[in-house]
Amino acid sequence: MRLLDDRVNKRGVFNPHSGSVGIPESLKESTRRRLLGHASKHYAGACARLDVRFKGLFCYVDAYTEPDMQGSAGAATKDTREQFLKRVRSTPIPLCRLRYFSQDRRSVALHRCSKERYKAALFKSGDRFGTPEEALDVGAMQLPLAAVREGRERALSDRRPASRIHLRRRMRKAKAAG
Numbered sequence: 001m002r003l004l005d006d007r008v009n010k011r012g013v014f015n016p017h018s019g020s021v022g023i024p025e026s027l028k029e030s031t032r033r034r035l036l037g038h039a040s041k042h043y044a045g046a047c048a049r050l051d052v053r054f055k056g057l058f059c060y061v062d063a064y065t066e067p068d069m070q071g072s073a074g075a076a077t078k079d080t081r082e083q084f085l086k087r088v089r090s091t092p093i094p095l096c097r098l099r100y101f102s103q104d105r106r107s108v109a110l111h112r113c114s115k116e117r118y119k120a121a122l123f124k125s126g127d128r129f130g131t132p133e134e135a136l137d138v139g140a141m142q143l144p145l146a147a148v149r150e151g152r153e154r155a156l157s158d159r160r161p162a163s164r165i166h167l168r169r170r171m172r173k174a175k176a177a178g
Contacts, residue, residue, distance in 0.1 A: 021057070023100040028054050031098075031132050035061060038133040039140075046143045051092060057099055059106075059132070061139055062092035096121075096139030098132060108135040110142065 023031070032052045039050045047063035054060075067088040079087065094111035097118045101107070107128055109118035121138055123130040 021100065023054055023057070023059060027100075027103065028059075031059060034132050035136055038136055042137075043140050043143060046140065047093075048089070059098040059100065061095045061098070061136060063095055063140075063143055064089060064092055065143075093142065094118075095142050096135055098135050101129065104131045105129045106132060106135055108138050110139060 035052050036050055039047070043050075046065075048066045049064045051062040051064065052059065053062075065088075067085055096111065097109045098106040099109070108121050108123065108130065110121045111117075112119050122128060123134050123138055125134075
């Protein structure tokens with residue numbers, strides 16, 4: 001009998017971003033509670049709400065933000081202020097996708113806005129596996145800060161995808177700082 005850790009690709013190399021088993025129904029609600037609880041403690045001001053959904057092998061985490069109405073946000077479109085607010089509030093920011101392996105063993109992938117796909121990522125510790133809370137910490141690097149939020153609203157008003165903060169760049173800066 002092969003363990004989940006023994007999954008290998010055609011070249012004989014283990015890949016934590018392929019394979020796995022479906023998330024048991026009993027764990028879906030506990031995973032949702034864990035992620036929402038962690039987000040309310042650590043990212044309360046960064047997003048208006050968090051959406052956790054399950055599809056097949058994956059758990060998807062999306063954030064919704066409040067628009068920053070300083071300046072002439074939404075002026076580039078012919079939308080009214082209310083239409084602009086409704087559009088920005090209802091547009092999710094895909095943060096991450098978790099692949100289930102066991103209770104506290106998940107792999108994480110970050111959403112790439114440029115290709116509208118998810119790309120495998122490492123946890124902050126450098127490991128391939130971690131808990132749902134650690135995966136949310138990795139995905140939360142894509143939450144908009146003040147400057148990123150303005151860029152996102154501009155991108156929405158221009159009907160172009162928003163730019164993302166790249167994980168590698170942040171990790172390099174963190175390593176260089178200390």
